[in-house]
Amino acid sequence: MNNxxxxxxxxxxxxxTAAIGATAVFAVLTALYAVLTDLTHVLDPVLxxxxxxxxxxxxxxxxxxxxxxxxxxxxxxxSLAAGILxxxxxxxxxxxxxKVKLVLMPLFRALNPVPPTMLIPYAxxxxxxxxxxxxxxxxxxxxWPVLMSTLHGVVMLEPRxxxxxxxxQLTGRKLVFKVIxxxxxxxxxxxxxxxxxxxFILLTVAEMFGAKAGMGFYVQYYADFAEYGKVLxxxxxxxxxxxxxxxxxxxxxxxxxxxxxxx
Amino acid sequence: xxxPPLIELRDLSFSHAGEQTLAHIDLSVAASEFIAxxxxxxxxxxxxxxxxxGLLMPSSGEVLVGGKNVTGPGLDRAMVFQDYSLxxxxxxxxxxxxxxxxxxxxxxxxxxRQIADDYLTMVGLANAGRKLPGELSGGMRQRAxxxxxxxxxxxxxxxxEPFGALDAITxxxxxxxxxxxxxxxxxxxxxVIFVTHDVDEALILAGRVIVLGVCPGHVAADIPVxxxxxxxxxxxxxxGRFRELRERLMQELNDAVERQLAASQEQxxxxxx
Numbered sequence: 001m002n003n004x005x006x007x008x009x010x011x012x013x014x015x016x017t018a019a020i021g022a023t024a025v026f027a028v029l030t031a032l033y034a035v036l037t038d039l040t041h042v043l044d045p046v047l048x049x050x051x052x053x054x055x056x057x058x059x060x061x062x063x064x065x066x067x068x069x070x071x072x073x074x075x076x077x078x079s080l081a082a083g084i085l086x087x088x089x090x091x092x093x094x095x096x097x098x099k100v101k102l103v104l105m106p107l108f109r110a111l112n113p114v115p116p117t118m119l120i121p122y123a124x125x126x127x128x129x130x131x132x133x134x135x136x137x138x139x140x141x142x143x144w145p146v147l148m149s150t151l152h153g154v155v156m157l158e159p160r161x162x163x164x165x166x167x168x169q170l171t172g173r174k175l176v177f178k179v180i181x182x183x184x185x186x187x188x189x190x191x192x193x194x195x196x197x198x199x200f201i202l203l204t205v206a207e208m209f210g211a212k213a214g215m216g217f218y219v220q221y222y223a224d225f226a227e228y229g230k231v232l233x234x235x236x237x238x239x240x241x242x243x244x245x246x247x248x249x250x251x252x253x254x255x256x257x258x259x260x261x262x263x
Numbered sequence: 264x265x266x267p268p269l270i271e272l273r274d275l276s277f278s279h280a281g282e283q284t285l286a287h288i289d290l291s292v293a294a295s296e297f298i299a300x301x302x303x304x305x306x307x308x309x310x311x312x313x314x315x316x317g318l319l320m321p322s323s324g325e326v327l328v329g330g331k332n333v334t335g336p337g338l339d340r341a342m343v344f345q346d347y348s349l350x351x352x353x354x355x356x357x358x359x360x361x362x363x364x365x366x367x368x369x370x371x372x373x374x375x376r377q378i379a380d381d382y383l384t385m386v387g388l389a390n391a392g393r394k395l396p397g398e399l400s401g402g403m404r405q406r407a408x409x410x411x412x413x414x415x416x417x418x419x420x421x422x423x424e425p426f427g428a429l430d431a432i433t434x435x436x437x438x439x440x441x442x443x444x445x446x447x448x449x450x451x452x453x454x455v456i457f458v459t460h461d462v463d464e465a466l467i468l469a470g471r472v473i474v475l476g477v478c479p480g481h482v483a484a485d486i487p488v489x490x491x492x493x494x495x496x497x498x499x500x501x502x503g504r505f506r507e508l509r510e511r512l513m514q515e516l517n518d519a520v521e522r523q524l525a526a527s528q529e530q531x532x533x534x535x536x
Contacts, residue, residue, distance in 0.1 A: 163318055164348065164349075166318060167318070178361060
């Protein structure tokens with residue numbers, strides 16, 4: 001098990017290098033911005049307010065930002081969850097029935113590339129509330145990549161796993177939950193990853209169109225008043241939120257797909 | 264050998280994509296027999312095993328197990344493949360428990376856990392139950408796969424080059440272990456069909472060796488291995504009868520390979536150079 005210890009040490013070292021390196025890069029960029037704004041005033045002070053403006057603005061509107069965050073999450077989380085669940089369920093159901101897949105694949109190929117942003121004006125017109133129309137847009141943005149990757153995952157299942165399942169006479173639920181779902185999980189997670197990134201884009205775009213609150217609304221609202229200190233503060237806040245959500249996603253992924261790097 | 268055959272292949276042929284892999288195979292295996300199937304690569308020995316396992320369906324002829332036509336895989340036939348009998352996302356113990364849920368549904372949860380642990384201990388993996396298959400060495404993984412096949416309590420064990428990917432020493436150890444476990448079965452020994460391309464392995468383990476010829480696969484020889492049991496590797500290697508059998512098997516395999524070469528040259532000649 002010496003090898004393992006070595007691997008663990010190496011991983012620890014790598015993590016430290018990454019943490020120190022990333023912090024350094026971040027610090028240099030922040031300092032550069034400070035030099036260009038507060039210190040030398042090279043950049044336009046209205047469009048590029050200094051850190052001395054942005055940070056106090058962020059602190060002042062922390063209540064508003066937090067409210068916006070909660071509002072955004074109330075839209076994002078259910079839409080995201082529904083998109084993932086529906087994508088995986090449909091992907092498994094269709095992927096496990098080759099004939100159904102044969103019939104539906106052309107439809108999927110036609111609908112999949114339609115950018116959900118294109119549907120925003122129409123969704124707002126058709127659906128009764130802003131929340132529902134945005135939720136549907138985000139849902140679609142997550143649903144398609146997850147559906148396609150789940151289908152791919154089912155196709156990519158190794159024949160030996162199928163042989164194995166057949167020898168054990170696994171059928172129905174057990175076949176799905178013990179073999180097909182775990183076997184397709186690497187692809188499913190790839191789909192969820194891109195769906196997650198789409199969902200952030202769609203969330204903020206949708207909020208800029210017609211919301212009364214939320215992180216996208218915050219940025220749009222203060223941009224209209226040319227309060228760019230708040231705009232940049234909002235963008236900064238949003239990126240921190242995205243980083244946190246991506247970190248959570250990575251953690252879950254590493255946990256679920258633990259077996260893939262132990263093969 | 265007056266017992267009725269447990270496994271019977273009758274005029275079995277198999278073709279895939281217009282190419283015949285097996286032709287007119289007749290073979291009977293009695294209960295508690297340990298037979299090895301040997302032949303050059305491409306002779307269809309794995310196909311033969313998959314047909315008995317029910318993973319493939321014959322093009323013509325039939326496969327009977329216990330007098331009944333095989334229509335698909337069954338829990339009465341546990342299979343061990345070369346390197347992939349376990350699901351990589353479940354621990355070794357969980358893999359065995361899943362197999363037990365299928366093969367022995369009458370057991371309680373705790374009993375299944377216990378049996379999984381017992382069989383893992385039996386193959387020398389007492390502490391590896393919670394490990395993922397990918398965390399084990401190839402030899403340990405195969406032992407876990409064998410533990411699973413044994414735990415299922417299937418009367419028939421179908422093994423497709425289970426030690427093919429292992430180094431010589433590990434392979435010898437696995438053979439000894441398998442032999443020991445099989446012999447411990449007493450009058451309830453499992454019926455084993457063991458596919459291999461290793462002559463020594465076939466002679467050490469089996470009571471009968473079937474040599475498959477090529478183009479298409481057919482039974483080229485059916486050789487009883489009349490070596491006394493329990494066998495030990497050390498005494499066998501010095502045994503005159505062992506060397507005689509080894510010589511004969513080598514000869515049979517050589518002939519098969521030569522025929523294969525001749526046939527492929529003929530084919531090339533036919534296509535016109």
